[in-house]
Amino acid sequence: MIRRLPPAVVNQIAAGEVVERPVSVVKELLENALDAGALRIRVEVDGGGAERIAVIDDGDGFLPEDLPLAFASHATSKLQTVADLDHIGSLGFRGEALASIGAISRALVRSRRRGAEAGWEVRCEGGVETAPQPCGAPEGTRLEVRDLFYNVPARRRFLKSAGAERARIQELVAELSLARLDVDVTLVADGRELLRLPAGDSLPARFARCFGVELQHGLLPVSRTFAGLTVAGFVAEPDLARRDGKLELMFVNGRRARESSALYAIRQAFREYLMGGRFPVYVLQVNLPADQVDANVHPRKAEVRFVEARRVAGCLHETVRAALQARGAAADAAAGGVVIDARLPRARSGFPDRSRDLFGPPPAAAPAPPPREAAVAGVRESRGPGEPGEAAVRPNPFQRVSGRFLQVLDLYLLLEGPDGLLVVDQHALHERVVYERLRRRHAGRPVQVQRLLVPAVVEVSPTELAWIEAASAELAEQGLLVEPFGPAAVAVQGVPAVLAKVDGKRLLRDLLATGNEDGGTAVQDRIAERFHAMACRAAVMSGDRLGEAEIEALLQEAATLEHPHNCPHGRPTVLTFGTAELERYFRRRC
C-alpha cells in the first residue's frame, strides 16, 4: 500500500541531503551569517558539534515577520523567481538549510534586527516550531543547534569521534574564512579557542594562521584578469605539496566549491613540478559574472558548474603555469641590478625569502613554452600497486628482460622485454631497490633515537597539533620524539637515528603533509613507511653514479621485487612501448 509520508519524515529525509554531519550545519550557518552581512562571526562547538553548535553573528538580523518562517522549507529571503537562480549573488538560495537543521535537532534562533528595539526568539525541535517570543538580544543573530540527529539514530551512529568531527569543522571554518578576509572569525571548541582570525589579515597571513605558519614562505601570489574572469590568490611552491588534496582551495564568486575540469586543469599545470602522489597547495579565488556559474548542482552546494567550463579551466591552467614558471624567472628578472640586493631570492641558501612582498606585483611571466603533449599516444605508464585489483595482475617486467641494456642521458635504461621496449628511470628503480633493502634490514631491529641538541621547533596548526598529540606515543616508538611547545608549536627532541642526516623539522613536516585523516593504515606503519622512504632517498642521493656492473645487479634485484613499478615516492620506474605501438608508429601495421 502506498502511503504518503508524514511531513516530519519527509523533512528528515530532505535534511539528510543537506546535513550529512555536524560540519554541514556549521557550513550552512556560517553562510547564512555571511549572507546577512556579518563582519564578526563566532562559532562554538561542543562534543564535535553533535552536542552543540552555535554561530553568533553581528549581521542584519531577521525581520521579526520572517521569524515564523525561519524553519519552514523553501523559505528564503534571497531568491524570489526562477530567473533569480541564474544569477545567484548570495551563498544561500534554496531556503532549505534551516528547515533541514530544524528537522533533526533542537534549534534556537535569537535575533535582533539592526536598529530594532528588541530581539525575538524561536525554537524548533524535530521540525516543530514555537511561536516567536520577544527577548533581549544583541544586534545580529545567534543560531544554536543542540543534539544533532537526536531523532535520527541511524545518522548518529555514522558520526566519527568528536575529535574527528571537530577537526573537520575546523578545516571548514578555516577554508571559508579565506574567502572573506574582511570578516573576523573565531572558532571555539569545548571552551578552547581553535581559531582566531582577525579581519584585515592578508590572504597568506590568514592561510598560515589556519594551516601552519611554515606554509607562508613559498606562496607565489597570482592575480590575472581574463575577459569576464579574474583569478587571484596564490599557489604554493611545489615543495610544499601534500599527500592529500586538502589544501587545494578554489573559490568561485566567494563560494568554496569544486569543479572537476578546473581541478584537473590546475593539477595539470602543477604536474611537471610534483612527484607522483603529491597534491598541490593553492588558494584561488575565481570571479566571473553570476550568470556564468550554476551553483545549484549539489545538495550541499559543494560543487558548481561553469557555463564555459573549458574556458575557465584554460584560464586557471594558464594562471598557475605562469606563476610556477615565473618563479624561476624571478631570479633572472633582477638582471643588471645591484650586486647584493636583499630582495634577490636566495636560491642557494635554501632559506625562505622573508622579504618578498606577497601581494606585490607578480613577477613578469616568462614566455610560454610550447604546450607539452600529455603523453605519447599508446604509451603505457606503470602504475603503482596502489590501484585496487591491479597489483595482482601486474607481472614484474624485470623478470623477463634480456640481459642487455643501453644507458641513455645518464639516467634512463633501454631494455628489451618480451612485449616491447622498456624505458627505465634508473634513479627511481634504484630508490625502490634500496627501499626494499632497508625495509628488510630494519624489520625487527630496535629503534635508536638521535637526540637533538637544539630541539627543532615546528609551528603547527591546531589540527596538526591534535594529530601529533594523539600519535605522540607511536611517533616515539618509531624514534621521533615530539613534545608540545606552547599553544601552536611542537618541539622535535629526537629523530630516528637511521635518519640522522634528515632535518628534524623537515621530518615532521613531511609526516604532517602525508595527511592526517584517521583510518586507513595504522599510524605506526605509515610513519615507518615514510621514514624508510626518506632514509632510502638519503641513501640513494649520497650514492655514486652507477656503473655497468651495478646496473646489472640493480636489474637482477628488481626482478625479485614485489612492487617494482614505482619508486617509494610514487614516481613510475618503467615505461613500456609495446611492440604493437612501435609497429603502428612506424606504419608497419595499421
Place this chain on the structure above:
Amino acid sequence: MKILCDRNALQEAVTVVSSVVPVKTTKPILQNLLVRADTEGITLFATDLEMAARVQLDAVKVSKKGSVLLPARETAALLRELSDPTVTLESSDQRCRIESGGGSFVLLGESPEEYPEESQNKSGKRIEIPAGRMLRMIQETIFAAAREETRYAINGVLLDCAGGCLRLVATDGRRLAISYENIDSKVEFKVVVPLRALNTMVRALPEDGKEALQLEVGDKQIVFKIGSTQLQSQLLETRFPDYEGVLPKSADTTVEVQKAVLESALRRAAILAPNDMRMVRFEAGDNQLRLTAESTARGRADVAVDAVIKGAGGGINFNPDYILEALRVCKLDDVRLDMSDDSMPAKFTLGESFTYVVMPISGA
C-alpha cells in the same frame, strides 16, 4: 683597455675572484669576470649576486684605461698554462687579446655595462682579526653546520661578537661547535654567514697568516677584507638557536685521552657501524675508554684505549662520524670528554678555545 702585468699576480687574482663565479646559472653573463683598468692599477671583480669578490692589483702598467668582461673559467685556465712572467691584455669592443710567451689569444667577452655593478656598502661595524686565526675558527666550526639544503636548515655559521670576543658557532641540531677569539674591540653584532661564503674564505685565506683580516658587518651583508682582496656576502636572515643554553654545565664522567689514540680507535670501531645507522658505544671505566660497534650483517668491533677517567663512569652512544669530523680539525694532543647519560649533551674540549657539543643516541 691595455695593460701589462705580472702573470703570477694576475693568475692568483683571477683564481680568487673566480671562486664566486657560479658553475651553473640561468644568467650566462655571471660566468664572466670584470677587469677594470684605471690610473691606480686594475681591479678584478666577480659576483653571483649573493656573493662578490674583488681584488686590486697595482703592480700593473696601464697604458690605456677601460674595462672588459672575460669568461672566468677560460681566463683562469689560460693564465695557468702561460709560461712568460708577464702578460699583456688589450681589449677593443668586446674582445680581449692576451699576449704572452705561449702565444696570442682572443677571448670573446660581453659588454661590461651588462654586468651587475658592485654595490657600495654603507659602512658597517668593523673588527680586525689575524687571518690565520679566522681560518682556524672557520675550520673548527664549519663542519658542524647543516649540510642539508632545505628551507628549514641553517646553512650558515653564527658570528657573535660581544664583550671583546668573537665567537663562531655552527650547529645542525645534533652537534654544535664553538670557536672563539678575543679581540680588541667593543663592537657588537650577531649575524649568520652562509656556508658558501665561508668555504670561499677557507680557500682564500692564508694558513697561519699574521696579516689582519678586516670584517665589516652591515645589516644585510658582510665584507671580509685582506690586503687588496675583498669578499662580500649576503647574510642569512635566520634566527640562530640559543647556543649558550645547550652547553652542559656539569657532567657525571670526565674522560681524558690522547687525540691520536682516540681518533684511530674510533676510526677502527666505526668500520663496523652500519652505513645507515652510524652508532658507536663509548664506555668509560677502569681508566679505559672502550669503543664498541655492531652491525647485524657485518660483525662487531671492540677497541679499548687508555684514558684518565674521573667521576661515575658509564656508557653512551654517538654517531662516530660526528666525532671524527671534529677530531680531524683538532690540533690538541689530549682531548677531554665530559659526559653524563644518553639524554644529556656531551662536551668535547678540542682546543683552548674550541668546544664541541654532541647529542648522544638513545633507545626509543
